Structure formats: structure tokens, C-alpha cells
Amino acid sequence: MAKQTYDESSIQVLRKLEPIQLRPGMYTRTTDPTHMVVEAIDNAVDEAMAGHAKNIEVILYRDSSVAVTDDGRGIPVGMHLEEKVPTIQVVFQVIHSGGKFAKGEADSSYKFTGGLHGVGVSVTNALSTRLEVEVKREGKKHRIVFAEGEVIEPLTVIGNCGARNTGTTLRIWPNTKYFDSPLLHRGELEHLLRAKAVLLPGVKVQLNIETATGFDVKEWHFHGGITQYLDQMIAEDEPIAPTFCGEKYLFANETFSDDEGVQWALAWVTGSGGGESYVNLIPTLGGGTHEAGLRDVVFNSVRTFAEQHGLMQRNVKLAAEDVWSKLCFVLALRMIDPSFSGQTKEKLSSREAVKLVAATMKDPLDLWLNAHVAEATKIAEQAIKNAIARGKTAKTVERRKGSSVAVMPGKLTDSELTGPDAELFLVEGDSAGGSAKAGRDKETQAILPLRGKGMNSWEVEQSQILANQEIHNIAVSLAIDPHKLDGDVDMSALRYGKVIILSDADDDGSHIQALLLTLFFRHFPKMIQQGHVYIAQPPLFRIDVPAQGKNKPLRKLYALDQMELDIVEARLRQEGVKEDSWGISRFKGLGEMDAVQLWETTLCPDTRRLVRINMGDVAETVGTFDTLMGKSHAGERKELIATHGNEVEADI
Template structure:
């Protein structure tokens, strides 16, 4: 009998990726592979962290004609002595080990970097892994030290010489040749690079940032003495500004719940017309997808303006002002300092740290309340703008409601509807089970969140004819609740009857919950595909674990939530780095949504500022290919195809039984 592939699976089949191998095998897990900008940004961010720590006043970047890039600063220089535990020069460790750096001991007030761009610990080692060649020169303690790498490995070991007269006494210079094999395009996007470098100068008033492009002989230099205000004014150009408000705040030793130095600085400008500018940063790292610090700014602005409107009785009767009415005409630049920032993804495009909402709003709200009390006439002008936005939104919602009102069916009795009729804001949560539905009803924001509990697993509707769908009560209730009839992939559909802008699947974070997700996604893809194509379908991601952590230094006791085993491991690693002994924290696993209190469900899964709610789409494959894949997965006559899939990929899956 011949030996099959499965029979050859033995101890020798397990391969351990060492050093930088994981990055070179799967670069997309660690960085953006569209172009080399992100790996260059890792080097730039290190220089900016030196400036943030008050140790550097100048950053220079040179884009050479051969495609390589040099980044240098006048900071302290990376230490070049031997690491006490590893016995290897520290500068070599930084470029060759994924989890080596000076940014982990953040609770120590004397740490080298109290505030930096995160705790992923990959940094410039990823730059080195994806470079043909990388050279480092460090000036420190009277010595000039050199070393070089090729394909991530050391090819010129560290060697040093005394500094000569005229050479800079301190600083680090890195020159990197990105390896084109790992990127869709080897070219650096010049516009994005310019924006990135200018932002460093904006966020660090007094820092000089210089860029030289060898090919075109262009040189750009930025220095903003007035920081955020000067940058926002320059960016808005001729846009007429109604009012401008800036400020900053930082936690002190006695501030409850935050470490000294955590806080934010901001500049906000309100305008009645023209485009708006919105940029946010965490520890100098750009966050183009926003996050919880943006949510904190929005919350602080809204509460202060709402309070001003109520104090002066400016709102017409029956008009309710919402956060988007205040935020819709706001341009802002926000820079937050967070001791231990948690980002979404290795590219750190969105901040997920839940405490950042309270941190930023806690400084913005009182500052704006004070400003409005001192500038009452400007405050009234802002109130008029906000009220006009609210009235416009309300009129649009009423038009939609009149258009839908005459032919609407009787809503299902299990549906707990929301108060708002604003399609752009309304959300419907399809919740697994009455118990979880009860928690969701109590924990939701009844203004814009509706809940429809489902009884167990819905029907696999992939091969159910459209006219037989409503024989199933659950599917009937879903269709009536969302206000849309079933349709095909190529049908033209009038979405004006849609009652909710977001249809959110909310199920347990286990295998059964995943099965319910798949059955509901099958329903939407097969019978409501235009809902998917238009971006109205979402999947809520409740946590699987809760970690109860005791106080750590100035950090108070906290409840931390993890979506899966990977996030749980990351939380435990972080607690160890914070100095907690093993077992000082407790881990509990949620058996289901029904176990979560209304407050926990709101904080982790329903609150728009802190939840994770990925949007469902067809992805790169397109609708036809996605439909073919679902036929293999959900079709009754496709058992053999599913068996082949399980035989091929079964050993890659960790099954939670």
C-alpha cells in the first residue's frame, strides 16, 4: 500500500520559523506590501520617538536615485554594547529580532520611551527582513559604529572607530534598500511620504524635518512653531472658518485611571461650507482609520455644545441634536498620548484602546465648555450651525419615512425597534436566542439600535426557492423587519424601503455562533445580495474571554476583553511585561452572549466607539466567485466537495469543541 500525504505527517513535518523567517514567509501579516512606505515609516517613527522623548531636534530623509532611502536623526543613538542576557550587540538585536526594543517598560517613569507607537514589537526588524541591504551607523559616546545586513542577516558585524572633529556627536543613520520581490510596486508614493514627514513636524513643534529627493533634486523642509493650529490653518486654506478652538491636557499623578503624561492636544475648526480635514495620531503614529481617540474628541465636542445649547435654550421644540450634527462640519487635528496603545492590525491604522474615549473626552469637554462660556457670541453662531445640521437631517429622515410609510407591513412582535428613523444611523442586531436578546435590549442605545432575537439556527436557505422562503418564520421576520423583499444577484432593487443602515449579525463567539453567522450570511448572499453589495451587512464580534487584571503601578484594576486565543495571549504577555506575576490575573470564558451583562455587551460589542464590527462584502473574488464558493459549502449535493476541503485543510484548523 502506498503512503498518502496524511501518513507522512510526523514530528519532522513541523517547521519552526526562526529569526526573521516569519516576516519573509508572510510579509502581509507584518506590513503593507503595496509599496515599501511602511517599512521606511518604521525607521522614521523611531526617529520621531526620539524627538517625542525630547532627545532629537532634527530628522532628515534622503530618497536616493537607486531607490534606497536614508533616515537619520540627532538623537541619543541606538545602544551598541552587548545585551546583558543575549550577549549580542543591542543594535544588532533591534534589527534582527521581532520582539526587541526599548518601548516595553512603559510603566517605569524613567523608561527610555514612555510614549511610542505601540507594543507590537516588530518595528525595524521587519524593515530589515524585507530589505536587500540595510546599513546602520550610530554616533554615541565618542564612537562611530557601523554594521550592515543583507536579506535580514548580518553581513558586516559591528565595528567602531573614534569620532573625528566635525562629525555629529550623537545620532543614528539607517540606509535601506527595499527588496522589490515583496512589494506590488517598488516605488515610494511621494505624496504619502511628504504628508507623513510633514505630520511629524506638525505634532512636534520646533522639530525640523527635511526631505531630499535625489532624482528631481527637490528639497522640502518643515518646522511648525505653532504646531497643530498652524497646520490646520494652512491646510484649510481659504475655507471660511466660523470658529477655531485648540487646547491640550495631560494626566497628572493624582488623575484616577491614567498614567502621568497620558492625554491629548487638539485643534478644531468649524466651517459652514467647504471640505473638512480630519487627521488623528497616537504617539505620533498616523491613524487614518481613526479609532477610540477620535470617538473621545467627538464625545467631548458633542457634550460641550449640547450643554451650551441647553443652557441658553437655543434648540427649537422637538429637535434632538445628535453627535453627528456637531461633528459633521468640524475639521480637526488630534494628537493623543497613550501609555500602552492597542491598535487594530500591524499597520496601526486604527486605535482600539477603550480607555482612550474617556481620556480624550475628559480633557476636550471641560476645555470647550470653558471656551464657550468665555466666547458666548461665537458659541451661539456654532449652535446655529449645529441646529441647522440637525434640522436638515430630520427633514431628510421625514422624507424617507413618508415614502415608506404607506405600504409597510406589520413588524414582527419579537422586534424591539429603535426610536430614530434615520437610515444612515439605524442599526438592527439579529441576535442568537432570547437570553442574549434580553441582554442586547437592555444594553443597546434605544435611540438608534434595534434588536430581533432569533430562535436557534435559521434554515439553510441556499437552495430554497424565493417564494417558499416565508414558510420559515425566522426568515419571514428578518425580511419584514429590514423592510426589503428577497431578490436575486442581478435584480434591480429599490432600497428605499430599507429600515436600517446596518444589519448586524450578533452570535456567540464559539463554533455554534459561527454556524449561525454562516447560515445568516448564506441567507443574505442568496436572497438579499444587493444588501451585501451596498455594504449594509455587518458581523458583530463579541469577546470570548474576560481577563480581570489587578492594579499595575499607576494603572488601576481593569477588565480586559479578548476576541480569541491570540488576543488572550497578547493580553497575558502585556500583563507580564507590566510586572505582574503569573496567576495574578484571572481569565473567564463566556459560554454565550446570555452570560454577559447588559453593560458588558454594550462596552464590548454594541458601543460604536469601542466595538469591532467588520463589514461584509464580496472581497477580491467578486460576487460570482463568492456564490460558487457558497454552493460548495452550503449546497446539498456538494458533500464530496466539502469532504475534499476538509481533507486538504483540516489539519490547519484548531477546532473549538
């Protein structure tokens, strides 16, 4: 085996668009080119959202290219002061460039946009075999052409136009080598364009699809906005109350910037609920904190209405799902500085969104419910009916367990509900367990503190495994007996849908994770096979950012590791936050977090990070566990450490 050297020549610096081309999955969805085209559409939408464009057109050509046109201001074409090349070239070739980093400032080009990543159309350019850009601006038509991200036709003036005739046209040829499928997801694209029209009353959105005989044209132009859209969504269902719609934007608020707020349309139906949410017109297919805020507001308002009007029945306890399951909704959030989980922006992670939805929607919803008592009573009665049905289901499951129900461990702080929606956190140490108990959602989250590192159960006989008190407590809490992968076990008795290992972000914490994963793989394998076991990822750093005027109050950010901390600090510099004005704290362990911090970072379903454990190749996994955990494999372990020890990152 050739000797590997690690010296100055080993350090590689990626230039321009090379990071995107080397790791496209970090910047866009690689199943198909749809999202890279959406990045171009989002730029046109931002122009419309800022009030500068009234028409957006997308053309799908038979040669698999796509054109996106808007009648906005046109991308600036003058020389960039720092880069010394045309600004339009900077926009398409430099990652983290754009006109959106100064959002919220008085001279900002865009006040509300879909994010602050700054890699949007640079992704489109990097992953295209060819990209043609034409800009109408300041009475002239300009053109620049890229191939594989590089300029092949420099910026030139190709004609004249009227001074008021402005806009941008991109024609994109996606590079199929970066995608699993070369075909655009046409249904997703149509849905997206239609939604943009719904959320931008007065803006015409058009999709032209080239055929052998011409073009099929689809056009959307909604005057009724999201109310009209929701009515169409529920056209085949039967509403039990009229649609509740409205919008509210804040001014002179101590917490939020001017014009931040929410637009909404809600309808309760007899069938299944569901909805769509958007942030600055970006569709958030994965939901996120704004939907969590809506869920909280709706649940609390309906529950309060039911209690105040004497509708609650004895021994019936409403849960959020009882109210939420029959709700259809469209929610459009407007935020100056949204944060998303990943570049594809499918899930909002901004914690402030929960409070923003509450601040804008709670009072209007309370007033609407009390102004429509008959309809609100139907909504509350439907939720109560769901709660009663849920209670009967829970009792049925309890009866299946038989009469010999084990007494729950004394250390277990149980959740009010059990079943698929309930979660059990196996927490390292009593200190962290105390914070977790105080910060948890008592309705669905249970806490079981573990003492020490526990036992290596890899070579322990299954008949002897419950002799260990910690493992006995885990088994009793789950209501699942130890079993083999091919053995019989009553999985319907499982009391929690998720079992989440929560340990410190250090070597001891990793050791505890390994011991617990050994336990589940060896003695409770169907828990892993059916996707019930998770590892929580608590942050290592907290970043305290001072207030930046009225638009950006004091903020508290978190970073998972050093790499993410570097990204957060780079983002703060791009926002114009003064260097070294923010404070950085490193958590030595979970015990240092108070209840609020633990909830925000690790317990809250909308902001935490979980890794689901998969079974993988069983034979290969067994071999790995044998090497790592087997007492008779010390020699193999020593060889493994000698070979790969230099790859391990350890806290010393």
C-alpha cells in the same frame, strides 16, 4: 494523491526575522515600502519626543534607497547582557526587542511612544536587501550592515566624534519582492514629516530628494504648533468661529498616569469638516477611540450649550453627526500604553482613550463655549440646521415606502434613527438580546433577537419564504422584499446601513451564521452585493489584569481566540506583569456578557471587530451553497466531510 503525514517533522519553528519575511502583510503594509521606512522615522521621532533630538532628516536617493538621520542619543552598541551580541544587532534582528517595553517606569528610556509591538525597525531590516546603520555615541562612530536581515559587516568603530555629537543614521534599500509597487508614496511621506514637525515645536524636520542636478530640499519647523497647522488646513474655507486650541495633561489622577493627556485645535467651518489625529505622534489615518472620544465630548458640550441657551427647536433632536460634520480638527493624544488595530497603527483601539479625551477636554470646551457665546451660538445653530435637514430627508425616504407601511415586529427594539448610519443586530437568543438592548447606542443601533437556529432557506421558493416567522420579522425590519440578484427591489427603502449577525463564538453560532448567510445570499442578494451584511466577532476570552502601581490601574482585556490570548499574555510578560497574576475567563456564549462588556467588545463601532460579507464569484458560491445546504447533495457533503473533516476545529 500523495498521503499527507502529520508528525514531529511537520512542526516548523521560524527563527529571527523569518516570520516577517514569510508573512510581511502581518507586520507592515505591502502595497509599497512607505510604512517600513516610516518605522525607522518613528524611532527618530521617539528620540525627539523624549527630548533628545532636535533635527530629523530623511533623504530619498535616486537608487531607491532612503536615509533617516536623527541627532538623538544613538542606539546602544554595547554587548547585550542576555543575547551576548551587540545591542544594536538585537534591535534590528530580534522581534519584540527595544527600549519601549518599560514605558511609564521611572527608569524607562521612553515614556511615550507609538506602540508596544517591538517589531518596528526589525521589519525594516527584514524587508530590505541592504540596511546600513551608523551610530555616533560616546565619542565614537560605529557601523553595522545587514543584508536580507543578516549581518554581513559586523559592528565596528569607524572613527571618532565629539562626546556631545550623537545620533543614528539608517540607509535602507527596500526589497521590492515584498511589495506590490517598489515606489515610495512621496505625498504620504511629506505629509507625515510635516505633521511630525507640527506636533514637535522646536524640532526641525527636513526631506531631501536627490535629482540629476542635486537635491530638492523641503524643511518644516513650526513655532505655532497644531493651531498654525489647522489654520493652514482651513485656509480656503470660511470659519464660523475662532479656532479653539489647547492642551491638558493629567497629574495625580486615579485613572490615568502622569503626563497622559491631549493637545487639540478645533474649528467649525461652512464647508465640509474633517481632521487628523495622532497618538504619540503616530498618525492614525483610520481614527479610532480617541476620535470617538472627541466626537462624544463635542456633541455633548454643543448640545448642552444649545439647551441651556434656549436654542433647541421643538421636535428637533440633535445627533452627533449634526455637530461633527462641519468640524475641522487636529487631535494629538499622549498615552503611555496605546493599543492599535494592526502593526501599521492606523487605528487606535485603546478603550481608555475615550475616557482620557473626556477627562481632559470636556471642561475646557464647556468653558470656551460659554466664554464665546456669539460664536458658540453660531455653532449650535448650524448643528440644528443640519438636524432639520436630516429630518426632512428621513421623511422623504419614509414617503417613498408608500402608505402600506408594515407594522414592525414586536421583538424588534428599534433605533431612534434609520438610514445609512443605523445598524440592525440579528442576535442569537433572548438572553444576549437583552444585554444587547441594554448596552447598545439607542440612537443608531437596533436589536432583533432570533430564536433557535432558524430555517435552511436554500431550496425554499421565494414566494413561500415569508411564511417563516423569523424570516418575516427580518424582512419587515429591513423594509426590503425578497428578490433575485438580477431582479428589481427598492433599496432606498432599506432602514439600516449595516445588518450585523451576532452569534456565539462556538459551533452553534457558526451554524446560525451559515443559515443567515444562506438566507441573504439566496433571497436578499443585493444586501450582500451592496456591502450591507456583516458578521460580528465577539471575543472568547476576558483577561483581568491587576493594578500595577499608579501608572497602570486595573485593566480588562479581551482576546478573540486562543492565538490572540497567547499574544496578550506574552505582551503582559513583556510589560513586567507578574506571571499568573492575571485572571482568564472564557465566555461560553453571548448571554454571559453583561451590557457593558457587550458594548466594549462587540457593539461599540470603535472597538468591535466586524467582517463584511462579499458576494465573491457568484457561480462558485452557488455551487458551494448547493453542496453545503442542498438536501439533494448529501453524497457530495459526505465526500467533503471525509476529505476535509480533519481540518475543522470543533468544540467537543
